[in-house]
Amino acid sequence: MTGSTLTWDVEVDVAVAGGGACGVMTALRAARDPDLVVAVFERSTREGCNGAISSGSLAAGGTRFQREAGIEDSPERHAADILAASGDHEWAPVVHALCAVAPGLVEWVADELGYPVEIGADMPRAGMSVPRLHTDVGRQGGARLMAHLGAALERLPNVALVDEAPVLDLVVEDGAVTGLVVEQNGVRQRVRARSVVLATDGFAASPELMAQHCGDLGSPFYGGVSTATGSAVPWLAGLGATFRNMGACLRSGLVVVDHGTRVSPALPFNGAVLVGTDGRRFVDEEAHGYSSMAGVLRRQPGERAAMVWDAETMAATRHSEMMRDCLAAGAVQDLPDLPALARALGTTLDAAAAALAPLPGRRPLVAPYHLAWVTHGVLATQGGVVVDTTGRVLGPDGEPVPGLYAGGGTACGLAGPSSDGYSSGNGLLSAFGFGWIIGDHLASGTRVGSQASAEREHVPPSG
Structure with missing residues (x-):
């Protein structure tokens, strides 16, 4: 949706499309700045998100939980394992950025949010050189983790999670994303925001998009949520954004x-x-x-x-x-x-x-x-839109689209061009990791366009 003289129904600082793992983490981190008003618009929490039906295992290298168990690891080793499995070395800046924040993320969830975390020393995985999956004590899975994070979000005075509020479109003015079109109780509303974050998940529940991009997978059982329909794909395509690894x-x-x-x-x-x-x-x-x-x-x-x-x-x-x-x-x-x-x-x-x-x-x-x-x-798609290491969506010229971020299943994941390159824990690493990075970027007061392009790490626009 474009326009230059729009009227607005709601105005916030940060509007997040999607209340799954990436959306919730983005809101939690951004809301640490008390001057920011954050709104998370979720299509429906009734079914839950892919994070909730996952094992809830958080991959991180170099945590205190590993050190206490005598496991030597580091973000660099974690990234090397992922890249060895995916072969996608062009995506290395993003991989390293996510692995760099993973230890702090895990420890913050445990220490600041009070989630019962332990290292899964009994959870070996192919391609993982040391145990680095962190899980909850009692092994209750992703539903427990997402419920805990959701409760933490509810306690924040400057955040609103709006349920049964599907996002229908982006608002674009003069090439910048300035808000969202949201439906509540059958009524469309325009939400103005200085920053918009797309965390609407991938497209594994879309038969059309799966046939277009992943037809070689045959007719597999689908084990994800029905809301993963790739709703952000046409919005991003309309902006001229580039996608990577859509077949993974x-x-x-x-x-x-x-x-x-x-x-x-x-x-x-x-x-x-x-x-x-x-x-x-x-x-x-x-x-x-x-x-x-x-x-x-x-x-x-x-x-x-x-x-x-x-x-x-x-x-x-x-x-x-x-x-x-x-x-x-x-x-x-x-x-x-x-x-x-x-x-x-x-x-x-x-x-x-x-x-x-x-x-x-x-x-x-x-x-x-x-x-x-x-x-x-x-279970989920791994292809998605190209972003930089701070989660900003890159346009056709390789420059950030003003006002727009993406993470989780909306952004290109870590499996590389093939599903065989997926490493255990990559899904939540990408979702929570980008939520952490984007939320911190917003909370720091850094706004889109405030950094010179020479200060940014670019990732390739295609692959």
Whole structure:
């Protein structure tokens, strides 16, 4: 929406589109400046956001929680691991910026906001050189984390979270974004803001956009929220903004068939094996992250396989929220011995025994066994708009669009051009990290256009 002589229904300093992980963190940090009035407009909190249905694991390198556990790590090592997985070295300035703020973010959530954080030393992940996933004590997942942050937001006198208020468009005047068009109770309102932050999530719930950008993924199970429709994509395209890596997604090869729950990513690192519908083991399970594993399962007959593990593996993983959900849903079969396992796999005793044979250096599984048939799914998209290291949206000339920021699923993520490049924790790192960066940038009093272009770190406009 454009115009030069508009009337306004509401005026604020910061208008945030989207009340998920990025939007809430942006508001929390920006509101530390008592002179800023912040409004967060959320389409609907009834279903929750992708942050709420995630595991709530916060990836950070160099925290005090790691040091107390004797784990040596740093933001630089964290960034190196992400870039090794994604291969997207052109996006390195953003990766380094997010990893740099991650330790402070985790410690602030724990120390200032009182969230019960611990290092997940028992949460190994492919491509993660040391344990760096931070989780809540009790492993209750993202819903607990988002509820805690939401409660902290409600206590702030200069913030309003407006629910059931979908954002419909941007207001653009003379090339600058000066506000939002919001619908409340069926009435459209123009909200004027000095700074607008787009945190409306990606487009994984849009069949049209998924077909356009991610058609090669087939027909995966969708495990995200229905509100991730990519509503910001046409607004940004209308500004001439550039998008990157639109074919990349956060995928999962751990989705339980006919249930939609997910088994724990830690299973393979505790001995679990994957067996195909032909009764044969077909992959080194520890060599793939759960996003990369989705592509492996997509190529299997029937696009599924049996994840098999034993009591020792179950004891090491059953306390996670994913395994609790699977067990509560009846998604796990209990098999007393090898003959029972062979029958469940539809194969012979010898073939079942061969499938369980441990790879070098790994322990053998011991009866009784547990089994879940898993397939591939999509949880969120990873492609998005190009931003600089402070979250400012870059226009077609590579310069910031005045007044406009983007983060979370709206901005280009950290997986690189392929879903296989996704590293565990990247989603919340990008969402909370950009919320932290943007909120701090706004709270500092720095306004769009106040820094010379020579002082900014640019990222490439395409990829």
